[in-house]
Amino acid sequence: MNAQALITALEELRVALASVELPLVVPGSEEQRGARHEVLGQLDDYVLPRLRQIEAPLLAVVGGSTGAGKSTLVNSVIGQKVTQPGVLRPTTRSPVLAFNPADADWFTDARILPDLARTSAASSDPRSLQLVPVDSVPAGLAILDAPDIDSVEVRNRTLAAQLLAAADLWLFVTSAARYADQVPWDFLRAAAERSAAVAIVLDRIPPGAEDEVATHLQEMLQQRGLERSPLFAVTEGPVDDAGLLPAVAVERIRTWLEGLAADANARAAVVRQTLDGAIRSVARRSEEVATAHAGQVEMTQRLEVDVTRAYAEARRDVAEASADGSLLRGEVLARWQEFVGTGELLRSLETRVGWVRDRVGGWFKGKPQQAERVTVAVESGLESLLIEHAEAAAERAWRSWSSVEAGKRLLETGDRDLGRASRDFRREAERTVRDWQQGVLEMVRTEGADKRTTARFLAFGVNGLSVALMVVVFAHTAGVTGAEAGIAGGSAVLGQKLLEAVFGDQAVRRLAEHAREDLEQRVEALYATESARYLAVLDGLRLDPAGTESLRFAVQRVAALSTTEGTAR
């Protein structure tokens, strides 16, 4: 009833599946990516074309191990040499599709297996499909000779898997020497899981061993839930001049296939069984892909948090170190003390001695130049803070990414320099500090616009006052950190006094607050460009968190529709 709705739902599922990529390397991601690829292929090669044209001929794919005699078997069943068997392993040639000429229209266009080019001649290109119209193939049935599933030739294996996924019916060929091999059984297990229609051909049995081997194989099939699949035993025997087995050896297979072709109901039942199983398997595996995708999204979020945390820590460290007065020791302190000179300055502020003295003093002491020296000292101190913490943050981020497989792989493929601060970081840090100092200067200049003429403003100048403001900023929390309080606190008090004398204490508090916020914003912006190098790697993965949901939704729709469809039929 609702085939069209199911087709639409499956098409939507296909789109959703195609849009979720699994770029990260996590445990099992190789298989998950493979599963996604296979499901996409199965939708294109089999489920969608079969649903659209439910009356198309039944496609029986002959698959199996290398050397099991697939080609000879196909030729013998058809009764005509349509495909070239070889003794050399693995036989590399394009797969052969044999069908009744009446069915030609079904196969010449790209309805199924759209990515295989159609040819009419034998070739060794595994990306093409050789079409052979033969009268002896009954109408309504097509036989496809697939490459082996287990040889060293990787292309054969992937193509075989693709062709088997596109089959209405598997004709699985194994041999007496091989029936216990692991690889074919992996395929059969997969077939059993999605309840595909399978017939098993046990080929090349040494004469006399038919019963023992066939019984053993039957037991194995039973253990693995495939006991309902027909089992055909073919004894190893001489081939005739045309390379065909005696007709009697393949008689049972031939009759069975012809019966299937003649009985439209039986054929439809086989198609339905495989198709329903395929849709169920598509839904189940898509759900797995959705889970894998959710896991990948979670992993990228974790990696992102690692980076953000590493740089947040750097920002916090810089903020603390630039507020607790540690910048005011060593070089900066020495320059600051030179600048403010001896206690006379303090006295002059307290006793408010007139401007002449300030001016004269300033003239002789050359204060603007000394203010410059404090600025330079502040710059180099701040710079080394910024650089070191950028390096440390890069290293921390690198470490935490390295601790998970996915992160490690991203680092391996990405820029080798991610573990260090970026190359021109020193220059950027210099610029940031200088811009901030410029900003402080501007702030003081604006604030002092109407105080230009007062004595003290003139005495210390914009430079001197902005230096004092920086000192106050750097000693922001110094009062509470014990050991630092003595020296840094003292300097800050001095700076504070100086500023208050010029601007008044309200304004000083506001200015210091502004300058501090300005510094923090600039540092944040600086580190944001650093962490962006890591985040760009994650962005490059193009993992859309919404993809999981839309895929899950599509899966649910398909599941719901296929159940009602199944019961309706």
Added chain:
Amino acid sequence: MTSLVHGAKRLVGRGGSPVGERLTALETAAATARGRLDDDVVDRAENVVRRGAGRLALSGDHTVVALAGATGSGKSSTFNALSGVPIAAVSVRRPTTSATTGVAWGEDDAAEVLDWLGVQRRHQVPPSPEAADLDGLVLLDLPDHDSTEVAHHLEVDRLVQLVDMLVWVLDPQKYADAALHQRYLRPLASHKDVMIVVLNHIDEVAPADRGPMVKDLEKLLADDGLAGVPVLATSAKHGDGIAELRALVTRRVREKKAVAARLAADVTSVAQELQRENGTVDPGQVQRADKAELVDAFADAAGVPTVTRAVQRSVARRGSQHTGWLVTSWLTKLKPDPLRRLHLDMGEEGKQLTGLGRASVPEPTRVQRARVDGAVRSVAGGIGSQLTPPWADAVRRASVSRLDDLNDALDRAVVGTDLGVSRTPLWWRIAKLLQVLFALCLLGGLLWLAALAVLGYLQMPTPDAPEEYGLPLPTLLLLLGLVGGLALAFIGRFVNGLVAKSRARSADRRLRAAISGVTDELVLAPIDAELSAYAEVRRALAAALR
């Protein structure tokens, strides 16, 4: 280890290759690389060492040859055909052989070897004239590697690691299977000297196809990196090619080189893998500029500028106590000694107390600490950039491993350094003496003049003061004392300034020398330890690959 060397000697003594020495070298490399290179690779190397030591400790007179292959390729038939005794079970049911069977030929009991291999089903064939060529052979029939029985794969995986020689039995149906080529042959590419490939069931192939099939197999083997491995076409059923196989095997058994060759291949393979991780470049030295920046950063963190400033001021202060004008110089004693404020004034006696005292040089600030960390990072980075990532990481870890002791070590270095402040130069004493004399002159002149003035005031006769250079002596004394004292003080102040500067410079030098020792101890020594570990691994690997 002794057993390893002992076993090696036995082999060497018989004229075999010095595989024992290579194993020892590999053991050294693995032990040193542990914790520094990838654990998996180191584990593999240690397994090779353990296996090699185990094998060398056992009889060198036995050669263990294993028949391996897919289910149904005729391992057991080949085994029976080769040994001439029907011991292994042959069947059309797959898989047939589930436990390894071992057969040993010759007088020497192979029980020890078979125990080591963990093979339970065993037969000892006593020496006989027709099997004389097989003396010393231990032949194993392994289970298949590709059936649905996972236990079989595990048994094969285990024994493939242990045996001296491998005979891969393939068949026309399965010789191109991915299970064989990818899981076994490619990883064993370095073992082609101890490998033979047999294409069994050749009787099932039309005679015309046999040649091309062997060629095809040889091509596949070459793709696996196994070019040159002997390939024999056999039919265990009809006995074709079995004589050649037996001749090939017995020749190897007679030569008794398979044990060493197998181990040598193991060592080569894993040592190459380790070498890839380890790298072979010369790491070079710490750059001079990096080292200078490191010492600067440490000195800054230790407060060296503060200390040298204090030294300068302290020396100037002590100088002015000696050379200053006595009338005012006592005032300087009221000012505290800047070095004492830092608890660094202990001088000679203080040196004996080193380790007890603690300077109150301020702890490094975050800025100074950041500078130290940056300098350490660039030293480690400079060295590490030459090395492979695991070693670069190890160097980086080593470089910061001891930085927790930074404050303490810097403090000890500063306290333990003789700042050269306590030395009192001779001219200070002379100047002091002169100042005393000048002061006495001044005092004498003053008293004399005062006495004269008192006598004059009391209208008493005043004796004429003797004159010198046209001036009365008391006045002269007064002037001499005044001018001499002030002039000496002035000159002394100037010279003391220079002395203080030079003392500060020398203190700076000494402090930096001591701090350079700290950088050696805390940063460079751990890095050097890593570098010598690297050199050790490199050397040992070169020896293991010899």
